[in-house]
Amino acid sequence: MKIIITGISGFVGQNLNTYLHQMGNEIIPLSLRDPVWEENFPATAIALIHLAGKAHDTSNTSKPEDYLIINRDLTIKLFNKFLKSEIRDFIYFSSVKAVADSLEGVLHENFAANPLTPYGKSKIEAEKYLLGQKLPMGKRLFIIRPCMIHGPGNKGNLNLMYKVVKKGIPWPLAAFHNQRSFLSIDNLSFLVEKMINKVELTSGIYNFADDNALSTNELVNLISGTLGQKTKLWAIPPLIVKLVAKIGDYLPFPLNSERLKKLTESYLVSNSKIKKDLQITNLPISSKDGLIKTFRSF
Template sequence: MKILITGINGFVGSNLVQDLKNEHILYGLDIITPEIEGVRHTYSWDDLDKELIDDIDTIIHLAGIAHDTKNQTKEEDYISINTKLTQKVFDYFLKSSASKFIFFSSVKAVADFVQEKVLYEDVVPNPKGPYGVSKLMAEDYIMKHLPTNKSVYILRPSMIHGPGNKGNLNLLFKVIQSGIPWPLGAFENKRSFTSIDNLCYIIENIVIKNIPTGVYNIADDEAISTTELIHLICSVLNKKARVWRLPKLLISIFASIGSVLRLKLNTDRLNKLTENYVVSNSKIKKALDIDSMPVRAKDGLKKTIKSFSNC
């Protein structure tokens, strides 16, 4: 297959290149256009405007602005990149020779908080922040312009992680590595993660298989609590887990102050670390005709954690 990957220089794009380069012909589309091993050519956005891109079979649209937990990204920037740029790439897909379009949305496009025990694809969307709203607007545009002769997939991954990723997991690792006790033991929660290995496995199968057009949640099979995650980090570090059960109200007050002062512990980050956010992956497994993901949640997390400490 000839595959065009937008945002190819990012974390997910870089991993997809390693996963797909031996079996497919890859092209990139990004702001910067360095030579990448395994990629035939990386185009600029001007090349898209000028329609200078070779004929391709599949477009994987990754380019976008990630959720900013410091709340420093402007709403218009989210709309410009996550919504309008997606519309532009999708319009190009509609008139191109490509037969498949894979759009990376987010579970945040439908829910900042999971009201029921598990988040399914049929939930009524209710995003709260500009990030989720911008992703949902992109989804709506795609769904309103679905072609009858091509396949379109909107993927909503839960928190993606893997070696080289510097998100909230890395911050949590540094806190535990420093020897600071984990103060959030009073929060009982379960949340879903997405191993980059499982994500690449899904994308590769969507590329080569004919599955129904639609919206699909992406997640590992097992949900993990923050306390379990702390113990997993400590096992990698060969440390005894130090978990404190400080009053929830006290922690919430500290987080509120952190939001005002733009500290690392703020309300948004506290919610990410302590919320219940369990995502069902049953629909994508049924579409791919598989019983389970190839990588267990704890194994994927351990691989990511080890990369933080170069273990």
């Protein structure tokens, strides 16, 4: 089968390309940076996977309109080309951050969206447009909302945590108890391939996450085990940590209130809908095994 992928040079794109090719598919890269991509739009394929987009800028230097131009407007142009094509499936990679930047409880697909960042707002606006269009007979639209994706070659918060533990620095936030969902790139690739091949699967929104959530303390323990080191957890009383973080809001400390929130908050994402609709009980790689594979790659 022919499968078109935008954003193929990114972390997810590279891994999906390799996986889908190994499963016997012909991959057609489509660069939306090419000024004539619309003229070179492939005539036909079984699926179009739209990964290209502007990621969340943690330094907050990007303008809100930059996200809208790339994540919303470019997606609209691409989807309109899809509607007029012979391509069967449009798979749009959105994000759980299109729904909530923080939450209580577990995130399901029917959760009322209330994004706070320009990134999340641009993603939900793209989603609303796609869902508002009438699909021609025989076409399918899948909106994928992945949580934090990881895997070999991925650089991000997990890599930073790995470096801290490797240096032998005790984890100072052990007194905070949280649970977070993660997504192995291997599980992501598995789910996408299964969705494309399950012809009776109907259009819809799907959360992507590993089967089990882990606490930050468990992550530190996994990293230590990967390194062959003894886990070092430092349970400083939360009130003291929060006071230091408050000071960091005004002085150049390594910890401030926003960073403390990201390191200690819970973010649970349910994958029950996609597993139910694909009729699978467990994803191929467990949460812990996927993370260990990622840590070993560092």
